Amino acid sequence: MNSDSDLQIAGDILAVQHLLPPAPEHPSTVSGFVGLARSIAADRGRWAHLIEYDAASRWYHRLSTGPGHEVWLLSWVPGQSSGLHDHGQSSGVLTLLEGQLTERTGRGSQQLVAGSQRVFAPGYVHEVVNDSLEPAVSLHIYFPGLTEMSMYTAQCSPATQGGVPV
Numbered sequence: 001m002n003s004d005s006d007l008q009i010a011g012d013i014l015a016v017q018h019l020l021p022p023a024p025e026h027p028s029t030v031s032g033f034v035g036l037a038r039s040i041a042a043d044r045g046r047w048a049h050l051i052e053y054d055a056a057s058r059w060y061h062r063l064s065t066g067p068g069h070e071v072w073l074l075s076w077v078p079g080q081s082s083g084l085h086d087h088g089q090s091s092g093v094l095t096l097l098e099g100q101l102t103e104r105t106g107r108g109s110q111q112l113v114a115g116s117q118r119v120f121a122p123g124y125v126h127e128v129v130n131d132s133l134e135p136a137v138s139l140h141i142y143f144p145g146l147t148e149m150s151m152y153t154a155q156c157s158p159a160t161q162g163g164v165p166v
């Protein structure tokens with residue numbers, strides 16, 4: 001039986017760090033942004049003190065920016081909704097940190113619970129609403145950063161433009 005392994009043939013690649021591609025300092029792929037969102041979600045001390053529930057409107061805070069992306073923290077009281085909107089030319093990763101939110105699209109609705117992630121491309125239209133009885137907190141990464149956002153009527157025709165992250 002031949003028991004040679006790649007490790008026996010080539011040696012331990014981890015022992016020769018200079019041969020490894022450098023770890024990217026900032027994500028540049030969808031999976032990289034999903035991973036960034038997960039790492040922020042797991043680091044509660046980074047965002048828990050920034051939660052702020054505002055009965056007048058959804059409260060949002062830009063958590064960080066990096067090359068080609070920005071990260072927003074949103075706090076939702078029961079009943080608050082984003083309205084139907086797109087994200088301009090940005091793609092995004094939505095990650096629910098606490099509570100429950102409902103996402104509605106032209107294809108129906110789905111419940112988001114803590115840990116749920118949604119990835120969307122430019123042109124994606126959705127509405128996010130807290131129709132639960134508890135507050136919710138969500139994390140939103142946009143790449144590139146959100147510069148425009150169109151609001152839609154229920155018939156999915158553009159109504160207004162703005163720049164509030166959701």
Ligand SMILES: [Fe+2]
Nearest residue numbers: 085087126166
């Ligand atoms: Fe959105």
